[in-house]
Amino acid sequence: MAFPDRLQLPLSFDPARLARDLDALAATSWTAHYVQQNYEGDWSVIPLRCAAGETHPIRMIYSDPTVTQFVDTPILAACSAFREVIAAFACEVRGVRLMRLGAGSVIKEHADLDLDIESGAARIHVPVVTNPDVEFRLNGSRVEMAAGQAWYLRLSDPHAVANRGTTDRVHLVLDLVADDWLRGVFETELVES
Structure with a gap:
């Protein structure tokens, strides 16, 4: 079966609970995204699940396709709603991150190799906080995504994001x-939609 470049999954999560988990991390440091040529402004990350044994902040947010062992970071322990999102997926969960695009910031058009279901990997976005002026x-x-929705995006295709709003956009990825x-799940959703 051929899959589309985007698909809203039949899963939804309470936006208020997601936002509370984010608020609980207010004192946590965000790490600037390491591919600096791909953005302008603030694009930063908090790792919630990463490659086993990693301790360097950049390596903890890197999605290395060769890694097979992943562990929850200590940060995730304080986030019951984020843990429930992860548990909703009855498949192998590799890296999990919060990704923040600050107000007025832009992710330039780019493509991420092998991030598509056809290659065996799916990246799911769950907006935690967003605003109507985010253009993905x-x-x-x-692609218009509301807080609490779950979206598959074929990111091996060209994509870009602009946050033209006055508040940060944060996705659980x-x-x-x-x-x-x-x-x-994908096939059922395609048949029913």
Whole structure:
């Protein structure tokens, strides 16, 4: 079955609980995204699940496709709603991060290799906080995502984001192994939509 470049999954999460988890991390340091040529402004990350044994902040936010062992970071322990999102996926969950795009910031158009279900990896975005002036473009067309929704985006295709609002946009981003369970969720959603 051919999959579209975007798909809203049949999962939803309480935006207020997600925002409370984010608020609980107010004292936590964000790490600037390491691919600095891909953005202007503030694009930063908090790792919640990372490669086993990693302690350097940059390596903890890097999504290394060769790594097979992942562990929750101590930060995740304080975040019950984020843990529930992760638990909702009955497939192998690899890296999980909070990704913040500050007000007035831009992620330039780029593509991430092998981030598509056809290659065996799916990146899921769950907006935690957002605003109507966030413009996420995938293959040139806008994807509107509300807080608490779960979206698959084929990020091996060209995509860009602009936060033209006055508040930060924060997404919970999960890297998943595209196994039979996840493919079944996608196929069911395509048939029913």
